[in-house]
Amino acid sequence: MWKKIFTTRVIINTVVLISVVLGVYLPIKITMPLSPEVQNAVHLIENAEPGSTAMISINYAGSSIAETEPIAVALIRLCFLKDVNVIICGFFPEPAQLAEGVISTLGKTYGKKPGEDYLNLGLCYPYDAFILGWGRDYKQQTGSISVGDMVHLDPSEYTDLVTSNPSVESVINSIATTIGEDRYIAAHLLDQHQEELGETVYQLLKEQLETVTRDDWPILQPIDGFGDLLFCADITGTSSYQSWIIWSSDYRDEITYFAGTTAISAPEAYQFLQAEQMISVIPGYRGATEIETYVNNQYQSADLFRKQMEQAGFPKEVIAAYVGGASRGMPSLALVHACILILVLIGNIQYFLNRKKEA
Amino acid sequence: MQRNIPLFLVFILGIIYVLLTFIETSWSEGAVRLASSWAPLLSMWAIVPATYVTLASYGRRLTKRDRNPTTQKAILAGVTYVAFFTMLISGLKSNAEGSLFDWMFRNIQIPVTSTMFSLLTFYIASAAYRAFRVSRAHTSLLMVFAVLVMVTNTGMHTYIPFGQYWNEFSTWFLMTGNVAAKRAILIGVAVGMLATNIRIIFGIERSWMGGGA
Structure with missing residues (x-):
């Protein structure tokens, strides 16, 4: 029964898994100079x-x-x-x-x-x-x-629009804030608020968005x-x-x-x-x-x-x-590759022993 | 007729493009630039037939028109359809940060693809144990350089004596032996591509038209 559970593949996979986990949690530090x-x-x-x-x-x-x-x-x-x-x-x-x-x-x-x-x-x-x-x-x-999808909007350009239609102020402000926070979603915000803005304002803003050039x-x-x-x-x-x-x-x-x-x-x-x-x-x-x-x-x-x-x-x-996203992964990488090297070594020892037996 | 027109177009355009490439005049250079600008734009439209083929292929499995229908195939096709249309509809609605599309992208698609790729580690470890035998001179050589590159690429050399020399030797090998082998393969591929292109231009190779042409 144990032989059926602990097949070679299961053992190898477990060893690999353990080495990955150990690499994450063991305090191994690999610092490398610029190559x-x-x-x-x-x-x-x-x-x-x-x-x-x-x-x-x-x-x-x-x-x-x-x-x-x-x-x-x-x-x-x-x-x-x-x-x-x-x-x-x-x-x-x-x-x-x-x-x-x-x-x-x-x-x-x-x-x-x-x-x-x-x-x-x-x-x-x-x-x-x-x-x-x-x-x-x-x-x-x-x-x-x-x-x-990135757009560039200056809120001041739309002062006239806001004055003539106060309900759009919050929407325009949210679009402008979105731009200020470096989000590329102003265009999508605009689409989402199409009904609220009304067709004229929506088209004006959309026109502005579409004429953005490099x-x-x-x-x-x-x-x-x-x-x-x-x-x-x-x-x-x-x-x-x-x-x-x-x-x-x-x-x-x-x-x-x-x-x-x-x-x-x-x-x-x-x-x-x-x-x-x-x-x-x-x-x-x-x-x-x-x-x-x-x-x-x-x-x-x-x-x-x-x-x-x-x-x-x-x-x-x-x-x-x-x-530390890079250096944190290095120990796992090193340990898994060390495992692979050891597995190759074991595989080859087995191979030579079997060949000797057969001879 | 259906086959002759594409063959004729490929022949004429292929010959013209080859001639334009080798004729050095301002108008020929302009024409090559124009063609090279158009080619990528045309290739973009490949997404249309690609979508159709994917949906049609999985649709056959879903509707049991498949030659060898199985429940697994139907489930897979169902999942593909649901995933495709959920992503499509949510993406059309909004792909902004915080949208459903963005959530599915970050919390389903990225982890799933990462998981699929990370499974390779287990296969590679298993395959290395079973298949990597140092039985002949060339496999021994392969083993030596594989170990060298592996050790230096994973930072293990920082823990072994003379690690810096290992690193230098590994870089030297990657810049010489590795480059020589890669270039040999690349030249072989290039010559093969040239031969295939000539066969396509002259209508000898017709498999690109599909349907066993």
């Missing part, structure tokens, strides 16, 4: 002039969020600490939704202003058209370009193309980082690019690093831990970061996810 493939990106941000702008496309989904989100957090944190503005975008619906959470949380923590210090362009699909569009001088492009955002004013960006980066759980290399190839001299990938897909990215099509590869947890450790040691300790998040009013679970 050569990561340090170029870090030094680029460190040496940047305050006020320069970086673009980060966030393309991880739930499947790889554990490994890639710490990269995004560590990078954006370093950018904000060095007063580098950040433009965020997502090439797919799921990452675009996740990106909003990361940028708005860190923006609020560091007291950054949406539209001025950071901007979420939302879903930028098709991504190839998006990258090609940024390479060219987008100001020469005709028509208004939607910047995702030039309406202060952060985008000085940017004409890749040459004006400090760097472009893709943080991804897939091979989407290659899209940047393919579609920005005409602008290779202008663009400074690097990628944050999962550890499993990192080896594939090294060929672009070696060909100098990228300046850095940030490989999964390890890369995130390296940057996180560096930022904690050089600029702001984890305790200070935690306090700043508490002051910004974030709940404990959000703070726990952001503070």
Whole structure:
């Protein structure tokens, strides 16, 4: 009976589970210095002039969020600490939704202003058209370009509307407050309150929302193309980082690019690093831990970061996810891989013993 | 006719695009840029047939028109339909923070996909134990470098003697041996793609039209 319950698979799975849990709870500390493939990106941000702008496309989904989100957090944190503005975008619906959470949380923590210090362009699909569009001088492009779901409303512009129709004041105020808090939902709020606002006011506001162009955002004013960006980066759980290399190839001299990938897909990215099509590869947890450790040691300790998040009013679970998110996962990662190595060793010993017996 | 028109279009446009790429004039470069701007926009419409195919495929299972109907398949199809339309309707209503769509996205979709992916750990551990045998020279070599990369990528090298050298050697290997192998594979894939594209342009390869063409 015990043999039926404790099969090899059950034992292996239990060992893996225990090692993951031990990694979380044991006080093992793995601190890693910057490796050569990561340090170029870090030094680029460190040496940047305050006020320069970086673009980060966030393309991880739930499947790889554990490994890639710490990269995004560590990078954006370093950018904000060095007063580098950040433009965020997502090439797919799921990452675009996740990106909003990361940028708005860190923006609020560091007291950054949406539209001025950071901007979420939302879903930028098709991504190839998006990258090609940024390479060219987008100001020469005709028509208004939607910047995702984010909108820019100045409450003062609507004073006349409020005077003529007092009932809309609270709705307009709530939309304006939403914008002020860096939420991209003003357009949706508007739709929700369509009946309340009445058709005329609704259409006027909607018209205003739809005519928003890139030039309406202060952060985008000085940017004409890749040459004006400090760097472009893709943080991804897939091979989407290659899209940047393919579609920005005409602008290779202008663009400074690097990628944050999962550890499993990192080896594939090294060929672009070696060909100098990228300046850095940030490989999964390890890369995130390296940057996180560096930022904690050089600029702001984890305790200070935690306090700043508490002051910004974030709940404990959000703070726990952001503070030390990378280095906290490393012990589990190390223990599970050590287990796998031991299992391979045991498997091979068994194999050789069996072969000896058979001989 | 149904097949000849797409074949004709692919042939003409394929040849024109190839010629435009190799002719260096301002108008040809402009035409290539125009085509490369249009291609992604057209590809976006693929979402329409993709949605239709998904719903039709699961609809067959739900209505027992499947060749081999089972209760599990019907349940799976039912769950897919409910999930699809719940997300669609709630998303159309609002995807703002705090909405039903946002709640389902953060509390169902993200944890479910994370869980599915994390299950790989157990499969990999089990597979490594059963299948990774150092029986020949090349598997021994594979094992050595796998251990090297694994140890340095997980930070284990910080706890072993001469860990820094392990790390440096691992980086060197990733930038040389690994890159050489990856490039060899990439070149192979590129040549294969080129051959396939030539076959498509000249109408030899017709599987892209579907229906066993």
